Amino acid sequence: MAETTRQRQKRQTRERILEAARTLMAGGRGLDSLGLREVARESGLAATSLYNHFPDMDALGLALIDSCCFRLRSAMENERRSMIEIGPARAVKELVGRFVRYLNDYENDFRLLVQQRLGSHDRYRMRIQRELQLLVDELAEDVRQAVAAQGRDPVPAEQEAEAAIAIMFGAGISMLDNTVAARKVLADHACLQLEMMALGGRMMAQGVRL
Amino acid sequence: MAETTRQRQKRQTRERILEAARTLMAGGRGLDSLGLREVARESGLAATSLYNHFPDMDALGLALIDSCCFRLRSAMENERRSMIEIGPARAVKELVGRFVRYLNDYENDFRLLVQQRLGSHDRYRMRIQRELQLLVDELAEDVRQAVAAQGRDPVPAEQEAEAAIAIMFGAGISMLDNTVAARKVLADHACLQLEMMALGGRMMAQGVRL
DNA sequence: ATCTTTGACAAACAAGTGTTCGCTGAAAGA
DNA sequence: TCTTTCAGCGAACACTTGTTTGTCAAAGAT
Numbered sequence: 001m002a003e004t005t006r007q008r009q010k011r012q013t014r015e016r017i018l019e020a021a022r023t024l025m026a027g028g029r030g031l032d033s034l035g036l037r038e039v040a041r042e043s044g045l046a047a048t049s050l051y052n053h054f055p056d057m058d059a060l061g062l063a064l065i066d067s068c069c070f071r072l073r074s075a076m077e078n079e080r081r082s083m084i085e086i087g088p089a090r091a092v093k094e095l096v097g098r099f100v101r102y103l104n105d106y107e108n109d110f111r112l113l114v115q116q117r118l119g120s121h122d123r124y125r126m127r128i129q130r131e132l133q134l135l136v137d138e139l140a141e142d143v144r145q146a147v148a149a150q151g152r153d154p155v156p157a158e159q160e161a162e163a164a165i166a167i168m169f170g171a172g173i174s175m176l177d178n179t180v181a182a183r184k185v186l187a188d189h190a191c192l193q194l195e196m197m198a199l200g201g202r203m204m205a206q207g208v209r210l
Numbered sequence: 211m212a213e214t215t216r217q218r219q220k221r222q223t224r225e226r227i228l229e230a231a232r233t234l235m236a237g238g239r240g241l242d243s244l245g246l247r248e249v250a251r252e253s254g255l256a257a258t259s260l261y262n263h264f265p266d267m268d269a270l271g272l273a274l275i276d277s278c279c280f281r282l283r284s285a286m287e288n289e290r291r292s293m294i295e296i297g298p299a300r301a302v303k304e305l306v307g308r309f310v311r312y313l314n315d316y317e318n319d320f321r322l323l324v325q326q327r328l329g330s331h332d333r334y335r336m337r338i339q340r341e342l343q344l345l346v347d348e349l350a351e352d353v354r355q356a357v358a359a360q361g362r363d364p365v366p367a368e369q370e371a372e373a374a375i376a377i378m379f380g381a382g383i384s385m386l387d388n389t390v391a392a393r394k395v396l397a398d399h400a401c402l403q404l405e406m407m408a409l410g411g412r413m414m415a416q417g418v419r420l
Numbered sequence: 421a422t423c424t425t426t427g428a429c430a431a432a433c434a435a436g437t438g439t440t441c442g443c444t445g446a447a448a449g450a
Numbered sequence: 451t452c453t454t455t456c457a458g459c460g461a462a463c464a465c466t467t468g469t470t471t472g473t474c475a476a477a478g479a480t
Contacts, residue, residue, distance in 0.1 A: 006447060010457070029330045032242050036438060046459045048439085053457090057438065088420045111328055118325050118383060120239045125387065156406060163403040166380030167373050173328060177335065193373040193407075196366060199420055200410025210298045210409055216477055220427070246468060256429045258469085263427090267468065 014053045016043045021064055025108050030115055031061055058121065065116060065124055068109040069131040075102035076135060083146035091146070092194045095139075099168050100187050103175055110172060136161050147205065160201040167193050224263045226253045231274055235318050240325055241271055268331065275326060275334055278319040279341040285312035286345060293356035301356070302404045305349075309378050310397050313385055320382060346371045357415065370411040377403050 003011075020043035024034055036057055040047040054060040076098055083091040103110055116124045117132070140161035147157055171190035175183040213221075230253035234244055246267050250257040264270040286308055293301040313320055326334045327342070350371035357367055381400035385393040 004448070006456080009447095013457080027330075030240075030242055032240060033330065035436075037436080045457095048441095048460080049458045051439075092420075115325065115328050118321055118386065120237075120243065129384075129387065156402065159399055159403050160406065162380070162399065163373075163377050163406065166403075167376045170372070170376030170379065174339075176328065177339065189369055189372065192366065193369050193376075195420055196370065196373065196410035196414055197403075197407055198410070199413050199418065200406035200408070202420075203409050203413055203418075204406055208409065208413075210302075210405055210412075214478075216426080219477095223427080245466070247466075258430080258471095259428050261469080 010053070013043075013045070013049075017045070017050060017053055017060070018064055018067060019043070021060065022108060025112065028111065031064065031112055032119070036060075058123070061121070062123060062127065065112065065127055068106075068113050069127065071106055071109055072102065072113065072131065073134070075106065076138075078138065078142060083142060084149045088146060088198050089195065091142075092191055092198065095164075096168065096187050096191050096194065099172065100175075100183060103172055103183070104180060107176065111176060114169065114173060132165065136165050139164060143201070150202075156201050156204055160197060163197055164194055167197065220263070223253075223255070223259075227255070227260060227263060227270070228274055228277060229253070231270065232318060235322065238321070241274065241322055242329070244271075246270075268333070271331070272333060272337065275322065275337055278316075278323050279337065281316055281319055282312065282323065282341065283344070285316065286348075288348065288352060293352060294359045298356060298408050299405060301352075302401055302408065305374075306378065306397050306401050306404065309382065310385075310393065313382055313393070314390060317386065321386060324379065324383060342375065346375050349374060353411075360412075366411050366414055370407060373407055374404055377407065 017039060021034060021039050024038060024042055025031065036050060037047045039060070040050055050060070054063065086094070113128055113131075117128045119125060136158070140158045143157040143160050168190055171186050171193075175186050178186065227249060231244060231249050234248060234252055235241065246260060247257045249270070250260055260270070264273065296304070323338055323341075327338045329335060346368070350368045353367040353370050378400055381396050381403075385396050388396065
Protein backbone atom coordinates (compact mmCIF):
# COMPACT_ATOMS: atom_id res chain seq x y z
CA MET A 1 0.00 0.00 0.00
CA ALA A 2 1.35 3.38 -1.07
CA GLU A 3 2.20 6.03 1.48
CA THR A 4 -0.39 8.79 1.70
CA THR A 5 0.60 12.46 1.79
CA ARG A 6 -0.31 12.64 5.44
CA GLN A 7 1.84 9.70 6.37
CA ARG A 8 4.81 11.00 4.46
CA GLN A 9 4.61 14.44 6.00
CA LYS A 10 4.29 13.03 9.46
CA ARG A 11 7.30 10.84 8.93
CA GLN A 12 9.29 13.79 7.61
CA THR A 13 8.31 15.96 10.54
CA ARG A 14 9.33 13.25 12.93
CA GLU A 15 12.68 13.05 11.21
CA ARG A 16 12.97 16.83 11.41
CA ILE A 17 12.46 16.69 15.17
CA LEU A 18 15.16 14.08 15.66
CA GLU A 19 17.47 16.05 13.40
CA ALA A 20 16.85 19.18 15.47
CA ALA A 21 17.73 17.30 18.63
CA ARG A 22 20.92 16.12 16.99
CA THR A 23 21.80 19.66 15.97
CA LEU A 24 21.34 20.91 19.52
CA MET A 25 23.60 18.19 20.86
CA ALA A 26 26.29 18.95 18.29
CA GLY A 27 28.10 21.32 20.63
CA GLY A 28 28.75 18.50 23.05
CA ARG A 29 25.58 18.95 25.06
CA GLY A 30 24.03 15.97 26.77
CA LEU A 31 20.66 14.47 26.03
CA ASP A 32 19.48 15.24 29.54
CA SER A 33 19.89 18.96 29.11
CA LEU A 34 17.71 19.12 25.99
CA GLY A 35 14.38 20.78 26.57
CA LEU A 36 11.22 19.93 24.71
CA ARG A 37 10.56 23.55 23.81
CA GLU A 38 14.14 23.95 22.68
CA VAL A 39 13.86 21.01 20.32
CA ALA A 40 10.54 22.34 19.11
CA ARG A 41 12.02 25.76 18.39
CA GLU A 42 14.98 24.27 16.52
CA SER A 43 12.69 22.19 14.34
CA GLY A 44 10.35 25.12 13.67
CA LEU A 45 7.38 23.60 15.43
CA ALA A 46 5.18 24.56 18.32
CA ALA A 47 6.13 22.88 21.56
CA THR A 48 2.86 21.00 21.76
CA SER A 49 3.21 19.58 18.27
CA LEU A 50 5.93 17.24 19.43
CA TYR A 51 3.29 15.28 21.28
CA ASN A 52 1.82 14.26 17.93
CA HIS A 53 5.01 12.30 17.30
CA PHE A 54 6.22 11.20 20.73
CA PRO A 55 4.07 10.44 23.77
CA ASP A 56 6.60 12.15 26.02
CA MET A 57 10.15 13.39 26.25
CA ASP A 58 11.53 9.98 27.15
CA ALA A 59 10.15 8.47 23.97
CA LEU A 60 11.95 11.13 21.97
CA GLY A 61 15.20 10.29 23.70
CA LEU A 62 14.70 6.60 23.09
CA ALA A 63 13.99 7.18 19.41
CA LEU A 64 17.18 9.20 19.20
CA ILE A 65 19.18 6.46 20.86
CA ASP A 66 17.61 3.86 18.62
CA SER A 67 18.69 5.69 15.52
CA CYS A 68 22.19 6.06 16.94
CA CYS A 69 22.33 2.32 17.58
CA PHE A 70 21.21 1.65 14.05
CA ARG A 71 23.88 3.87 12.55
CA LEU A 72 26.58 2.36 14.73
CA ARG A 73 25.58 -1.12 13.61
CA SER A 74 25.50 -0.08 9.99
CA ALA A 75 28.89 1.59 10.17
CA MET A 76 30.61 -1.25 11.97
CA GLU A 77 29.03 -4.05 10.02
CA ASN A 78 31.68 -6.37 8.75
CA GLU A 79 31.71 -7.27 5.10
CA ARG A 80 32.74 -10.71 6.29
CA ARG A 81 35.93 -10.66 4.36
CA SER A 82 37.27 -12.89 7.05
CA MET A 83 40.52 -12.48 8.87
CA ILE A 84 41.73 -15.65 7.27
CA GLU A 85 41.90 -14.00 3.89
CA ILE A 86 43.50 -10.72 4.80
CA GLY A 87 45.43 -11.74 7.89
CA PRO A 88 44.95 -10.52 11.45
CA ALA A 89 47.17 -7.43 11.17
CA ARG A 90 45.18 -6.05 8.29
CA ALA A 91 41.95 -7.10 9.93
CA VAL A 92 42.83 -4.94 12.92
CA LYS A 93 43.61 -2.00 10.66
CA GLU A 94 40.30 -2.40 8.87
CA LEU A 95 38.40 -2.60 12.12
CA VAL A 96 39.97 0.55 13.51
CA GLY A 97 39.62 2.26 10.15
CA ARG A 98 35.91 1.60 10.10
CA PHE A 99 35.60 2.87 13.63
CA VAL A 100 37.53 6.08 12.96
CA ARG A 101 35.39 6.76 9.92
CA TYR A 102 32.29 6.23 12.00
CA LEU A 103 33.63 8.58 14.63
CA ASN A 104 34.35 11.31 12.12
CA ASP A 105 30.93 11.00 10.56
CA TYR A 106 28.82 10.49 13.66
CA GLU A 107 30.82 11.94 16.51
CA ASN A 108 27.74 13.09 18.36
CA ASP A 109 26.09 9.72 18.01
CA PHE A 110 29.05 8.12 19.70
CA ARG A 111 29.09 10.74 22.43
CA LEU A 112 25.41 10.18 23.07
CA LEU A 113 25.77 6.41 23.25
CA VAL A 114 28.73 6.43 25.62
CA GLN A 115 27.10 9.08 27.77
CA GLN A 116 23.79 7.33 28.09
CA ARG A 117 25.40 3.97 28.64
CA LEU A 118 25.67 5.13 32.22
CA GLY A 119 22.76 7.53 32.17
CA SER A 120 20.06 7.57 34.80
CA HIS A 121 17.45 6.24 32.43
CA ASP A 122 17.15 2.45 32.68
CA ARG A 123 15.50 1.93 29.31
CA TYR A 124 18.20 3.90 27.53
CA ARG A 125 20.95 2.01 29.31
CA MET A 126 19.58 -1.43 28.50
CA ARG A 127 19.03 -0.55 24.87
CA ILE A 128 22.64 0.53 24.50
CA GLN A 129 24.10 -2.35 26.50
CA ARG A 130 22.26 -4.78 24.24
CA GLU A 131 23.61 -3.04 21.16
CA LEU A 132 27.18 -3.13 22.41
CA GLN A 133 26.83 -6.80 23.28
CA LEU A 134 25.76 -7.47 19.71
CA LEU A 135 28.88 -5.67 18.54
CA VAL A 136 31.01 -7.84 20.80
CA ASP A 137 29.27 -11.02 19.64
CA GLU A 138 29.79 -10.15 16.02
CA LEU A 139 33.46 -9.45 16.52
CA ALA A 140 33.84 -12.62 18.58
CA GLU A 141 32.43 -14.59 15.67
CA ASP A 142 35.07 -13.14 13.38
CA VAL A 143 37.78 -14.04 15.84
CA ARG A 144 36.41 -17.54 16.15
CA GLN A 145 36.49 -18.03 12.39
CA ALA A 146 40.09 -16.93 12.16
CA VAL A 147 40.91 -19.10 15.13
CA ALA A 148 39.25 -22.19 13.74
CA ALA A 149 41.41 -22.00 10.64
CA GLN A 150 44.43 -22.32 12.89
CA GLY A 151 43.03 -25.13 14.97
CA ARG A 152 43.25 -22.95 18.06
CA ASP A 153 41.31 -23.41 21.22
CA PRO A 154 38.30 -21.12 20.80
CA VAL A 155 37.87 -20.28 24.47
CA PRO A 156 39.22 -16.74 24.68
CA ALA A 157 37.48 -15.49 21.51
CA GLU A 158 34.73 -13.70 23.38
CA GLN A 159 37.14 -12.22 25.87
CA GLU A 160 39.34 -11.07 23.05
CA ALA A 161 36.41 -9.38 21.36
CA GLU A 162 35.21 -7.77 24.58
CA ALA A 163 38.63 -6.38 25.31
CA ALA A 164 38.97 -5.19 21.74
CA ILE A 165 35.74 -3.20 21.94
CA ALA A 166 36.81 -1.72 25.27
CA ILE A 167 40.13 -0.66 23.79
CA MET A 168 38.52 0.85 20.73
CA PHE A 169 35.88 2.72 22.67
CA GLY A 170 38.50 4.00 25.07
CA ALA A 171 40.50 5.30 22.14
CA GLY A 172 37.34 6.79 20.68
CA ILE A 173 36.63 8.71 23.85
CA SER A 174 40.13 10.14 23.79
CA MET A 175 39.70 11.09 20.15
CA LEU A 176 36.62 13.17 20.88
CA ASP A 177 38.66 15.93 22.49
CA ASN A 178 41.27 15.94 19.73
CA THR A 179 41.41 17.36 16.24
CA VAL A 180 40.72 15.01 13.38
CA ALA A 181 44.42 15.17 12.52
CA ALA A 182 45.55 14.21 16.01
CA ARG A 183 43.15 11.30 15.96
CA LYS A 184 45.35 9.46 13.50
CA VAL A 185 48.06 8.85 16.07
CA LEU A 186 45.49 7.70 18.59
CA ALA A 187 44.16 5.32 15.98
CA ASP A 188 47.67 3.95 15.49
CA HIS A 189 47.94 3.41 19.23
CA ALA A 190 44.64 1.56 19.21
CA CYS A 191 45.91 -0.62 16.35
CA LEU A 192 49.04 -1.47 18.30
CA GLN A 193 47.02 -2.29 21.39
CA LEU A 194 44.66 -4.50 19.41
CA GLU A 195 47.58 -6.31 17.84
CA MET A 196 49.04 -6.97 21.27
CA MET A 197 45.67 -8.27 22.30
CA ALA A 198 45.36 -10.57 19.30
CA LEU A 199 48.90 -11.79 19.74
CA GLY A 200 48.28 -12.52 23.39
CA GLY A 201 45.10 -14.38 22.53
CA ARG A 202 46.92 -16.54 20.02
CA MET A 203 49.71 -17.37 22.43
CA MET A 204 47.32 -18.13 25.22
CA ALA A 205 45.40 -20.49 22.98
CA GLN A 206 48.66 -22.26 22.29
CA GLY A 207 49.09 -22.86 25.98
CA VAL A 208 51.66 -20.16 26.63
CA ARG A 209 51.16 -18.56 30.01
CA LEU A 210 52.55 -15.53 31.74
CA MET B 211 47.46 28.16 63.85
CA ALA B 212 44.49 26.32 65.31
CA GLU B 213 41.21 26.15 63.46
CA THR B 214 38.64 28.57 64.76
CA THR B 215 35.04 27.55 65.43
CA ARG B 216 33.89 29.50 62.40
CA GLN B 217 36.35 27.78 60.08
CA ARG B 218 35.52 24.36 61.38
CA GLN B 219 31.80 24.82 61.01
CA LYS B 220 32.18 26.19 57.51
CA ARG B 221 34.28 23.25 56.50
CA GLN B 222 31.79 20.83 57.98
CA THR B 223 28.88 22.51 56.23
CA ARG B 224 30.75 22.36 52.95
CA GLU B 225 31.33 18.67 53.47
CA ARG B 226 27.67 18.24 54.31
CA ILE B 227 26.70 19.84 51.01
CA LEU B 228 28.94 17.55 48.99
CA GLU B 229 27.66 14.57 50.93
CA ALA B 230 24.08 15.60 50.15
CA ALA B 231 24.91 15.78 46.47
CA ARG B 232 26.41 12.31 46.66
CA THR B 233 23.29 10.98 48.36
CA LEU B 234 21.08 12.40 45.63
CA MET B 235 23.20 10.78 42.95
CA ALA B 236 23.16 7.42 44.70
CA GLY B 237 20.11 6.27 42.74
CA GLY B 238 22.04 6.50 39.51
CA ARG B 239 21.16 10.09 38.77
CA GLY B 240 23.53 12.24 36.80
CA LEU B 241 25.31 15.31 38.04
CA ASP B 242 23.57 17.45 35.43
CA SER B 243 20.15 16.71 36.81
CA LEU B 244 21.02 17.86 40.33
CA GLY B 245 19.41 21.14 41.25
CA LEU B 246 20.88 23.64 43.64
CA ARG B 247 17.71 23.81 45.71
CA GLU B 248 17.51 20.06 45.77
CA VAL B 249 21.00 19.77 47.18
CA ALA B 250 20.23 22.53 49.65
CA ARG B 251 17.10 20.73 50.83
CA GLU B 252 18.96 17.45 51.22
CA SER B 253 21.66 19.09 53.30
CA GLY B 254 19.15 20.96 55.44
CA LEU B 255 20.19 24.40 54.29
CA ALA B 256 18.52 27.30 52.60
CA ALA B 257 19.16 27.43 48.88
CA THR B 258 21.01 30.70 49.10
CA SER B 259 23.38 29.43 51.76
CA LEU B 260 25.17 27.31 49.21
CA TYR B 261 26.58 30.47 47.73
CA ASN B 262 28.62 30.95 50.88
CA HIS B 263 30.55 27.83 49.95
CA PHE B 264 30.53 27.72 46.17
CA PRO B 265 30.44 30.72 43.83
CA ASP B 266 28.02 28.87 41.55
CA MET B 267 26.64 25.47 40.68
CA ASP B 268 29.57 24.62 38.42
CA ALA B 269 32.02 25.07 41.28
CA LEU B 270 30.02 22.62 43.34
CA GLY B 271 30.18 20.07 40.54
CA LEU B 272 33.90 20.58 40.16
CA ALA B 273 34.47 20.13 43.89
CA LEU B 274 32.51 16.92 43.72
CA ILE B 275 34.54 15.66 40.80
CA ASP B 276 37.76 16.65 42.52
CA SER B 277 36.92 14.58 45.54
CA CYS B 278 36.00 11.65 43.31
CA CYS B 279 39.35 11.93 41.57
CA PHE B 280 41.12 11.99 44.89
CA ARG B 281 39.37 8.87 46.10
CA LEU B 282 40.05 7.02 42.86
CA ARG B 283 43.74 7.85 43.12
CA SER B 284 43.85 6.78 46.74
CA ALA B 285 42.09 3.51 46.04
CA MET B 286 44.19 2.58 43.03
CA GLU B 287 47.51 3.68 44.47
CA ASN B 288 50.00 0.91 44.11
CA GLU B 289 51.98 -0.19 47.12
CA ARG B 290 54.86 -0.58 44.73
CA ARG B 291 55.31 -4.22 45.48
CA SER B 292 56.57 -4.55 41.97
CA MET B 293 55.49 -7.11 39.44
CA ILE B 294 58.96 -8.55 39.58
CA GLU B 295 58.40 -9.82 43.08
CA ILE B 296 54.94 -11.26 42.74
CA GLY B 297 54.91 -12.09 39.06
CA PRO B 298 52.68 -10.64 36.35
CA ALA B 299 49.76 -13.03 36.84
CA ARG B 300 49.38 -12.09 40.49
CA ALA B 301 50.00 -8.45 39.66
CA VAL B 302 46.99 -8.52 37.34
CA LYS B 303 44.86 -10.11 40.03
CA GLU B 304 45.88 -7.49 42.53
CA LEU B 305 45.16 -4.67 40.12
CA VAL B 306 41.69 -5.98 39.32
CA GLY B 307 41.09 -6.74 42.97
CA ARG B 308 41.86 -3.19 43.97
CA PHE B 309 39.59 -1.92 41.25
CA VAL B 310 36.67 -4.15 42.21
CA ARG B 311 37.02 -3.08 45.83
CA TYR B 312 37.00 0.54 44.74
CA LEU B 313 33.92 -0.10 42.65
CA ASN B 314 32.05 -1.71 45.50
CA ASP B 315 32.94 1.11 47.87
CA TYR B 316 32.55 4.08 45.57
CA GLU B 317 30.23 2.94 42.83
CA ASN B 318 28.68 6.37 42.43
CA ASP B 319 32.05 8.04 42.24
CA PHE B 320 32.97 5.82 39.33
CA ARG B 321 29.66 6.44 37.65
CA LEU B 322 30.11 10.16 38.01
CA LEU B 323 33.63 10.10 36.61
CA VAL B 324 32.81 7.99 33.57
CA GLN B 325 29.69 10.02 32.92
CA GLN B 326 31.37 13.37 33.11
CA ARG B 327 34.35 12.21 31.11
CA LEU B 328 32.15 12.98 28.13
CA GLY B 329 29.98 15.57 29.77
CA SER B 330 29.24 18.93 28.22
CA HIS B 331 31.33 20.79 30.76
CA ASP B 332 34.86 21.36 29.49
CA ARG B 333 36.43 21.96 32.89
CA TYR B 334 35.00 18.74 34.26
CA ARG B 335 36.17 16.77 31.26
CA MET B 336 39.73 18.04 31.38
CA ARG B 337 40.01 17.43 35.10
CA ILE B 338 38.96 13.82 34.66
CA GLN B 339 41.06 13.20 31.57
CA ARG B 340 44.11 14.44 33.45
CA GLU B 341 43.36 12.12 36.32
CA LEU B 342 42.94 9.10 34.09
CA GLN B 343 46.17 9.94 32.31
CA LEU B 344 47.93 9.91 35.68
CA LEU B 345 46.47 6.48 36.31
CA VAL B 346 47.78 5.25 32.96
CA ASP B 347 51.21 6.77 33.58
CA GLU B 348 51.48 5.12 36.97
CA LEU B 349 50.52 1.75 35.59
CA ALA B 350 52.90 2.19 32.67
CA GLU B 351 55.70 2.78 35.13
CA ASP B 352 54.93 -0.51 36.84
CA VAL B 353 54.94 -2.29 33.52
CA ARG B 354 58.23 -0.68 32.60
CA GLN B 355 59.84 -1.87 35.82
CA ALA B 356 58.73 -5.43 35.26
CA VAL B 357 59.88 -5.19 31.68
CA ALA B 358 63.30 -3.83 32.53
CA ALA B 359 63.96 -6.83 34.74
CA GLN B 360 63.49 -9.04 31.69
CA GLY B 361 65.58 -6.91 29.38
CA ARG B 362 62.57 -6.31 27.17
CA ASP B 363 62.11 -3.47 24.77
CA PRO B 364 60.17 -0.88 26.75
CA VAL B 365 58.28 0.60 23.81
CA PRO B 366 54.79 -0.82 24.27
CA ALA B 367 54.61 -0.21 28.04
CA GLU B 368 52.43 2.88 27.74
CA GLN B 369 50.20 1.23 25.19
CA GLU B 370 49.86 -1.80 27.41
CA ALA B 371 48.88 0.41 30.34
CA GLU B 372 46.41 2.41 28.28
CA ALA B 373 44.74 -0.72 27.00
CA ALA B 374 44.68 -2.19 30.48
CA ILE B 375 42.84 0.83 31.88
CA ALA B 376 40.39 0.72 28.98
CA ILE B 377 39.71 -2.97 29.64
CA MET B 378 39.26 -2.45 33.34
CA PHE B 379 36.99 0.54 32.95
CA GLY B 380 34.95 -1.32 30.37
CA ALA B 381 34.52 -4.17 32.78
CA GLY B 382 33.66 -1.69 35.53
CA ILE B 383 30.90 -0.18 33.45
CA SER B 384 29.43 -3.63 32.87
CA MET B 385 29.63 -4.36 36.57
CA LEU B 386 27.53 -1.34 37.47
CA ASP B 387 24.36 -2.96 36.23
CA ASN B 388 25.09 -6.27 37.93
CA THR B 389 24.79 -7.55 41.45
CA VAL B 390 27.91 -7.62 43.55
CA ALA B 391 27.90 -11.41 43.26
CA ALA B 392 27.74 -11.37 39.46
CA ARG B 393 30.60 -8.93 39.37
CA LYS B 394 33.02 -11.65 40.35
CA VAL B 395 32.73 -13.42 37.03
CA LEU B 396 33.14 -10.13 35.19
CA ALA B 397 36.25 -9.51 37.24
CA ASP B 398 37.58 -12.91 36.20
CA HIS B 399 36.95 -12.01 32.58
CA ALA B 400 38.84 -8.78 33.06
CA CYS B 401 41.74 -10.71 34.59
CA LEU B 402 41.85 -13.04 31.63
CA GLN B 403 41.75 -10.13 29.21
CA LEU B 404 44.53 -8.35 31.04
CA GLU B 405 46.64 -11.50 31.03
CA MET B 406 46.16 -11.80 27.29
CA MET B 407 47.22 -8.20 26.98
CA ALA B 408 50.33 -8.68 29.10
CA LEU B 409 51.23 -11.84 27.25
CA GLY B 410 50.84 -10.09 23.92
CA GLY B 411 52.98 -7.22 25.11
CA ARG B 412 55.75 -9.57 26.18
CA MET B 413 55.70 -11.47 22.90
CA MET B 414 55.65 -8.29 20.86
CA ALA B 415 58.65 -6.98 22.79
CA GLN B 416 60.44 -10.20 21.89
CA GLY B 417 59.87 -9.45 18.25
CA VAL B 418 57.01 -11.86 17.68
CA ARG B 419 54.47 -10.47 15.24
CA LEU B 420 51.02 -11.46 14.18
C1' DA C 421 32.41 45.80 76.02
C1' DT C 422 32.35 47.37 71.24
C1' DC C 423 32.85 46.92 66.44
C1' DT C 424 33.47 44.12 62.33
C1' DT C 425 32.99 40.05 59.85
C1' DT C 426 30.27 36.54 57.89
C1' DG C 427 27.38 32.28 57.47
C1' DA C 428 22.55 31.43 57.18
C1' DC C 429 18.08 32.93 55.70
C1' DA C 430 13.51 34.59 53.24
C1' DA C 431 11.72 37.03 49.46
C1' DA C 432 11.83 37.99 44.91
C1' DC C 433 13.11 37.66 39.86
C1' DA C 434 13.22 36.23 35.23
C1' DA C 435 13.23 32.30 32.79
C1' DG C 436 12.79 27.68 32.14
C1' DT C 437 10.37 22.87 32.49
C1' DG C 438 6.86 18.93 30.77
C1' DT C 439 2.25 18.41 29.90
C1' DT C 440 -3.05 19.14 29.02
C1' DC C 441 -6.91 21.37 26.69
C1' DG C 442 -9.58 23.26 23.04
C1' DC C 443 -9.39 25.08 18.57
C1' DT C 444 -8.39 25.38 13.34
C1' DG C 445 -7.70 24.01 8.71
C1' DA C 446 -6.41 20.82 5.48
C1' DA C 447 -6.05 16.01 3.91
C1' DA C 448 -8.40 11.22 3.72
C1' DG C 449 -12.25 8.33 3.41
C1' DA C 450 -17.25 7.79 2.47
C1' DT D 451 -19.62 16.36 -1.92
C1' DC D 452 -19.94 15.62 2.89
C1' DT D 453 -17.88 13.98 6.99
C1' DT D 454 -14.31 12.41 9.75
C1' DT D 455 -9.59 12.45 11.14
C1' DC D 456 -5.62 14.61 12.94
C1' DA D 457 -1.05 17.46 12.62
C1' DG D 458 -0.13 21.83 14.19
C1' DC D 459 -0.94 25.66 17.31
C1' DG D 460 -1.65 29.19 21.42
C1' DA D 461 -2.88 29.59 26.08
C1' DA D 462 -2.56 28.06 30.41
C1' DC D 463 -1.02 25.21 34.59
C1' DA D 464 1.80 24.06 38.23
C1' DC D 465 6.10 23.71 38.99
C1' DT D 466 11.50 24.10 39.09
C1' DT D 467 15.67 26.38 37.91
C1' DG D 468 20.10 29.60 39.24
C1' DT D 469 21.05 33.85 41.14
C1' DT D 470 20.71 38.67 43.60
C1' DT D 471 19.46 41.58 47.38
C1' DG D 472 18.88 42.85 52.03
C1' DT D 473 18.37 41.40 56.86
C1' DC D 474 19.84 39.14 61.14
C1' DA D 475 22.39 36.96 64.67
C1' DA D 476 26.47 34.73 66.21
C1' DA D 477 31.63 34.53 66.20
C1' DG D 478 36.17 37.06 66.13
C1' DA D 479 38.93 40.90 66.87
C1' DT D 480 40.15 45.05 69.36
